[in-house]
Amino acid sequence: MTTYLDLIPKTDVEQSAKDFKSDQEVRWCPGCGDYSILSNVQGFLPELGLARENIVFVSGIGCSSRFPYYMNTFGMHSIHGRAPAIATGLAVSRPDLSIWVITGDGDALSIGGNHLIHALRRNVNLKILLFNNRIYGLTKGQYSPTSEQGKITKSTPEGSLDYSFNPVSLALGAEATFVARTIDSDRKHMTDVLRAAANHEGTALVEIYQNCNIFNDGAWEPLKDGDTRDDVMMRLVDGEPIRFGKDMEKGVIRTADGHIAVANVAEVGEDAVIRHDAHAKDPGLAFALSRLSNPRTLENTPIGVFRDIERPSYDRLVRDQLAEVQAKQGTGDLQALIDGGDTWIVS
Amino acid sequence: MSKQVVSVNRVVIRFAGDSGDGMQLTGDRFTSETAGMGNDLSTLPDFPAEIRAPAGTVPGVSAFQLAFADHDITTPGDAPNVLVAMNPAALKANVKDLPRGADLIVNTDEFTKRNLEKVGYATNPLEDGSLEAFNVHAIALTSQTVEALKDFDLSKKEAERSKNMYALGLLCWLYSRPAEGTRAFLEKKFAKKPEILAANLAAFEAGWSFGETTEIFSVQYEVAKASDLPQGRYRNISGNPALAYGLIAASKRSGLPLFLGSYPITPASDILHELARNHRFGVTTFQAEDEIAGIGSAIGAAYGGALAVTTTSGPGIALKSESIGLAVSLELPLIIIDVQRGGPSTGLPTKTEQSDLLQAMFGRNGESPVPIVAPQSPSDCFYAALEAARIAVEYRTPVFLLSDGYIANGSEPWRVPEVDELPVIDPAFATGPNHVTDSGEAVFWPYKRDEDTLARPWAIPGTKGLEHRIGGLEKADGTGNISYDPDNHDRMVRLRQAKVDAIAKTIPPLEVDDPDGDARVLVLGWGSTYGPIGAACEITRRTGAKVAQAHLRHLNPFPSNLGEVLRSYDTVLVPEMNLGQLAMLLRARYLVDIQSITQVRGMPFKSTDLVSAITAAVQSL
Ligand code: SF4
Numbered sequence: 001m002t003t004y005l006d007l008i009p010k011t012d013v014e015q016s017a018k019d020f021k022s023d024q025e026v027r028w029c030p031g032c033g034d035y036s037i038l039s040n041v042q043g044f045l046p047e048l049g050l051a052r053e054n055i056v057f058v059s060g061i062g063c064s065s066r067f068p069y070y071m072n073t074f075g076m077h078s079i080h081g082r083a084p085a086i087a088t089g090l091a092v093s094r095p096d097l098s099i100w101v102i103t104g105d106g107d108a109l110s111i112g113g114n115h116l117i118h119a120l121r122r123n124v125n126l127k128i129l130l131f132n133n134r135i136y137g138l139t140k141g142q143y144s145p146t147s148e149q150g151k152i153t154k155s156t157p158e159g160s161l162d163y164s165f166n167p168v169s170l171a172l173g174a175e176a177t178f179v180a181r182t183i184d185s186d187r188k189h190m191t192d193v194l195r196a197a198a199n200h201e202g203t204a205l206v207e208i209y210q211n212c213n214i215f216n217d218g219a220w221e222p223l224k225d226g227d228t229r230d231d232v233m234m235r236l237v238d239g240e241p242i243r244f245g246k247d248m249e250k251g252v253i254r255t256a257d258g259h260i261a262v263a264n265v266a267e268v269g270e271d272a273v274i275r276h277d278a279h280a281k282d283p284g285l286a287f288a289l290s291r292l293s294n295p296r297t298l299e300n301t302p303i304g305v306f307r308d309i310e311r312p313s314y315d316r317l318v319r320d321q322l323a324e325v326q327a328k329q330g331t332g333d334l335q336a337l338i339d340g341g342d343t344w345i346v347s
Numbered sequence: 348m349s350k351q352v353v354s355v356n357r358v359v360i361r362f363a364g365d366s367g368d369g370m371q372l373t374g375d376r377f378t379s380e381t382a383g384m385g386n387d388l389s390t391l392p393d394f395p396a397e398i399r400a401p402a403g404t405v406p407g408v409s410a411f412q413l414a415f416a417d418h419d420i421t422t423p424g425d426a427p428n429v430l431v432a433m434n435p436a437a438l439k440a441n442v443k444d445l446p447r448g449a450d451l452i453v454n455t456d457e458f459t460k461r462n463l464e465k466v467g468y469a470t471n472p473l474e475d476g477s478l479e480a481f482n483v484h485a486i487a488l489t490s491q492t493v494e495a496l497k498d499f500d501l502s503k504k505e506a507e508r509s510k511n512m513y514a515l516g517l518l519c520w521l522y523s524r525p526a527e528g529t530r531a532f533l534e535k536k537f538a539k540k541p542e543i544l545a546a547n548l549a550a551f552e553a554g555w556s557f558g559e560t561t562e563i564f565s566v567q568y569e570v571a572k573a574s575d576l577p578q579g580r581y582r583n584i585s586g587n588p589a590l591a592y593g594l595i596a597a598s599k600r601s602g603l604p605l606f607l608g609s610y611p612i613t614p615a616s617d618i619l620h621e622l623a624r625n626h627r628f629g630v631t632t633f634q635a636e637d638e639i640a641g642i643g644s645a646i647g648a649a650y651g652g653a654l655a656v657t658t659t660s661g662p663g664i665a666l667k668s669e670s671i672g673l674a675v676s677l678e679l680p681l682i683i684i685d686v687q688r689g690g691p692s693t694g695l696p697t698k699t700e701q702s703d704l705l706q707a708m709f710g711r712n713g714e715s716p717v718p719i720v721a722p723q724s725p726s727d728c729f730y731a732a733l734e735a736a737r738i739a740v741e742y743r744t745p746v747f748l749l750s751d752g753y754i755a756n757g758s759e760p761w762r763v764p765e766v767d768e769l770p771v772i773d774p775a776f777a778t779g780p781n782h783v784t785d786s787g788e789a790v791f792w793p794y795k796r797d798e799d800t801l802a803r804p805w806a807i808p809g810t811k812g813l814e815h816r817i818g819g820l821e822k823a824d825g826t827g828n829i830s831y832d833p834d835n836h837d838r839m840v841r842l843r844q845a846k847v848d849a850i851a852k853t854i855p856p857l858e859v860d861d862p863d864g865d866a867r868v869l870v871l872g873w874g875s876t877y878g879p880i881g882a883a884c885e886i887t888r889r890t891g892a893k894v895a896q897a898h899l900r901h902l903n904p905f906p907s908n909l910g911e912v913l914r915s916y917d918t919v920l921v922p923e924m925n926l927g928q929l930a931m932l933l934r935a936r937y938l939v940d941i942q943s944i945t946q947v948r949g950m951p952f953k954s955t956d957l958v959s960a961i962t963a964a965v966q967s968l
Contacts, residue, residue: 009809051811053809053810053813053814054809055808061819068818071816072814074808074815074816075815075817075818077816077817078643078646078673078818078819079669079672082639082643082670085636085643085644085647086644086650087647088633088640088643088644089643089646089648089651089655090650090651091647092633093604093631093647093653094652094808096809114636114637115636115643118636321626322629325626329627330627331627331629332628334595334628335765335766337592337625337628338582338592338596338729338764338766339580339582340582340584342379342383343763344382344384344580344581344582345580345581346572346581
């Protein structure tokens with residue numbers, strides 16, 4: 001089967017990360033996690049071998065949404081929350097483009113929540129990178145839809161009361177065909193996830209845990225600190241048993257009541273550990289995995305590709321339908337259309 | 348029995364019944380037959396917002412008015428000569444509009460005690476003398492239909508449903524309309540339901556022969572072909588399909604694929620439906636998750652090089668405002684169609700109004716100029732769409748097209764143009780560098796403007812060497828890079844305004860219709876008031892009064908000679924279906940006093956109301 005990538009013109013010169021850097025000065029705070037994401041994306045894109053002019057980055061509003069300015073591709077920095085809608089119109093019109101949406105937790109999940117879920121449900125051919133820093137950075141530090149309950153911020157001096165969104169659970173609930181999570185500080189992991197996303201036809205949602213060192217420093221620290229990391233983070237690898245822990249002593253098992261849980265492998269035996277299947281049609285297990293983590297302590301946090309299934313993308317279906325109509329009805333006679341059925345002559 | 352045939356010049360019929368009685372269909376069919384006979388015509392459908400409002404109630408009445416004539420007419424008429432009332436509610440809701448001596452056809456079967464009580468008739472108006480001023484034709488339409496269909500295998504309820512066809516047959520006989528079109532229409536509509544088809548045909552024929560044989564009607568009328576219409580091939584059309592065709596034509600004449608991003612809303616949805624029926628022209632219709640995604644997707648498509656459109660009504664525009672601002676800032680071609688309806692808020696979804704003019708002008712944050720065009724009649728929607736597309740593409744700007752519920756649903760004959768004679772639109776995409784830097788390097792500047800139009804280049808993704816970034820943040824003049832420089836912002840705000848103002852150079856001067864050339868009163872309108880204003884001016888002139896008429900197609904920018912025109916009259920009357928929005932713009936812009944004539948009843952102006960206002964203005968000089 002031809003993939004969507006076959007429709008995109010290829011570069012005729014060797015590319016490097018440098019080719020994807022624009023001449024604009026990067027204006028994030030020093031130490032912001034966005035820098036490493038930018039450099040990872042710039043480092044990864046040459047691998048795709050696509051013509052640079054056929055790559056488009058569309059973003060909304062927020063710190064992360066400045067991203068397109070720094071990419072030497074086509075780009076649009078749009079308005080708050082609307083990037084998936086804008087990118088949908090572009091994707092439907094232009095099968096020859098590789099389209100990336102850059103968004104944040106406020107942009108995608110709060111003001112733009114509606115567009116996000118509908119892009120996911122339609123399976124529009126977009127690669128959505130959701131920079132999750134659990135805070136509003138650009139507006140200087142209010143809590144966000146992914147902030148843990150009880151978050152003390154300028155707008156919530158006594159602690160936030162909302163229950164938080166889990167972007168991976170949300171995406172799976174919207175029947176996203178590709179859902180993954182990675183971390184700003186793990187270059188190799190992020191590159192692997194970006195590669196899988198780029199190769200996926202349809203919407204790929206990649207949640208990237210990103211550190212905002214100014215307003216929410218250390219939000220993901222347990223997943224980064226060498227002392228705690230292995231203990232709390234589980235790496236999902238397709239086809240492999242889901243095991244983690246300093247000595248890989250923990251594993252995910254099915255419980256008697258049909259749920260899943262983290263257990264001590266020594267106690268339950270290796271055979272009891274579930275193998276990860278990202279290609280499973282049923283999103284049930286992926287969803288269950290997304291619910292294992294504790295939003296406060298970050299214990300049992302899976303990273304990697306939760307789900308990656310094949311389903312025709314919306315834009316492909318649109319094009320196919322158009323082709324089918326034209327095959328049956330021809331490409332239309334404008335004069336006949338405006339004449340309509342009943343005309344009369346005044347002489 | 349052959350009856351006397353009386354020739355008349357102009358007839359206004361109103362069909363009125365329950366929402367479920369099929370009055371819109373009846374009106375449409377009668378209109379088609381009338382159009383086919385070569386009469387000039389104008390229609391006004393008027394229906395409630397509810398799909399099936401409570402049966403037998405006044406709010407549930409659905410009506411369709413049609414004027415047809417042997418000469419050029421511009422309005423569906425102020426008052427009907429004939430009212431067909433299918434039940435007491437329809438009578439109650441419409442009888443006040445009926446002039447003395449008018450024909451009134453009532454369906455007596457529905458005038459039961461219960462139905463009369465439902466609408467507050469204490470006594471039966473058919474019996475209490477309250478209808479004496481009219482020429483009442485009391486007919487048992489329902490039972491006669493049932494009787495005519497007694498040989499069909501239909502329940503009484505099913506048979507009753509054909510009463511609108513019975514009424515249509517009767518009216519077609521009364522006004523000597525041919526039956527072929529309706530026959531063909533029914534055959535197509537009920538091709539898969541032969542029993543229903545046969546019943547409807549039989550009801551139609553029965554209504555026709557009833558007219559021929561009954562003594563209730565002593566005369567039959569005929570209206571000759573309209574002979575003063577320009578030569579050519581005609582069809583009947585309403586505003587929404589005309590808009591859709593205009594957009595497809597603009598797509599063909601520009602070579603740009605058409606993309607519509609839209610969310611269903613009354614009274615604009617029919618444009619979405621019409622375009623969805625025409626995918627074969629390479630049209631993409633995207634029914635978005637909300638109004639914002641409707642315009643968002645269109646902005647994305649425009650960025651990709653499509654002729655992008657979003658369609659909605661007033662409440663949808665409110666939701667799209669921020670995105671329109673983005674399109675202003677990105678300077679991308681985009682057509683925004685607002686089929687206006689009564690407001691504020693949800694307002695009157697199925698009724699007409701012109702109250703979004705100021706929203707289109709100013710309804711955004713910041714200095715955010717957007718050109719505005721407005722069609723003046725149903726068929727004019729076609730040309731207005733082409734004009735909106737021309738401005739959008741040539742000037743790289745969002746453009747408003749302000750239609751309204753009246754012209755969207757109303758219809759009139761349209762002299763169909765030859766496609767080859769329609770204007771050509773040149774997208775003129777950027778293909779290479781447009782600037783040389785001080786160091787001699789050829790580069791692409793996304794905000795370097797055309798000297799004449801001040802439009803920026805439209806450089807679509809996939810064009811090698813033109814990679815660039817644009818956005819809603821203020822951009823440096825020329826390079827398009829983010830700039831917070833005060834002087835630059837001041838310059839960019841003025842440039843965006845100057846670009847829109849410069850469109851006036853390509854707009855024909857406003858023409859004034861003043862037969863004798865010495866009128867001192869000008870009536871100036873915009874949009875759908877064209878018909879009523881035209882009719883009113885004509886009637887006024889017949890009394891010997893002198894009045895000039897002009898109509899604005901472009902509301903932003905105005906035609907360059909507008910100030911001069913306004914200043915050359917002692918009195919300028921501006922009728923609008925709002926509280927004086929155009930009047931406010933004119934006063935502010937030209938410091939000319941304007942006499943505002945306003946009405947917000949959800950219905951078009953009656954020419955007679957305008958005649959009184961014009962006459963008073965002429966006499967007071
Ligand atoms: S505020 Fe936070 S997210 Fe924004 S640039 Fe600074 S560190 Fe990064």
